[in-house]
Amino acid sequence: MIPFVDLKAQYHSIKPEIDAAIARVLETTQFVLGSEVAAFEKEFARYCETDQAIGVNTGTSALHLALLAAGVCPGDEVLTTPFTFVATVAAIGYAGARATYVDIDPRSFTIDPAKIEEAITPRTRVIMPVHLYGQAADMDPILEIARRRGLVVIEDAAQAHAARYKGKRLGSLGDLGCFSFYPGKNLGAYGEGGAVVTSNPEYTEKIRLLRDWGAPVRYQHKLKGYNYRLEGMQGAILNVKLPRLDAWTNARRAHAAEYTAALAGSGVETPAVCAYGEHVFHIYAVRTRQRAALQTFLSERQIQTGIHYPIPVHLQEAYADPAYPPGSFPHTEAAASEVLSLPMFAELTSEQIREVASAIHEFGRTSRGA
């Protein structure tokens, strides 16, 4: 069986260090925040080329607190794309704001900057590009519009650790950048985790307060805060993993290049890599009009795949908005019905990649009736 992701392979490659890190936390009893989290925040900020990183309990909390730090209030609008994981839009709702959308660019699957301006209203406060699958949104035009219109830019970089746009780390381009350390992400904890990165000291201070009950001093609550603290155990695990992120990222990029070469002529469309950035392939998604049949075919050959994401957020029952009926975002809706994510993780082997590719070629031959 070729799994979609294999978290065990990675654990076994670093087991002694992980086990020691966990034991260290048990001995110090710094289970919540503490020195491991502080050390991780310092290293992660350095890695992201920002002044500060604030560790929180999930990527969703990172987005929520970034929105609050940016001053988003009930009645405000936050502009993003509907082709994302639901957390992007859920966080906007947690801040009391309304999500407004523009369609994606069909090549990059990220927000189409050419459509942003016409979607801005007097209530828009934030533009939230999502660096979907590990590829940067086209940030220069987004930042230019935001500057001219007085909007805050919050990057949803939950799938894009280590990725770059024109040489700069994602998360560092906007006013705030949000990461998830959910186990399956490119930098994953062994539990939940997230972080906000920023170089704005006011945002940093507000987020540090909000993640821990709004209390600069214990039991003195300056702001209405949350329990969004990052656990010590996760900080210690992330400290072991962060120094390996570059090697793991390079492995993913190499696997993606192998897939793309091996899939030429197979009948599926392989992912575009935009020249402006460095894609880190959190997800390697191909496109095909015969997705359901291909997914079944691969599954019968013990190859696991995924769909990210089958229903765009504007068509989700829980997030329906009368302003966005079906058909509102043609590129998003087409992508949602055609993308198929192939197995992708650093420890994937060339042999496994060849096996997946040859199964897809075989499907192509049979479905074309050859």
Ligand SMILES: *Cc1c(COP(=O)(O)O)cnc(C)c1O
């Ligand atoms: C994973 C993810 C999130 C949420 O992160 P959690 O840590 O699961 O809360 C937000 N946005 C995107 C695009 C994601 O992929």
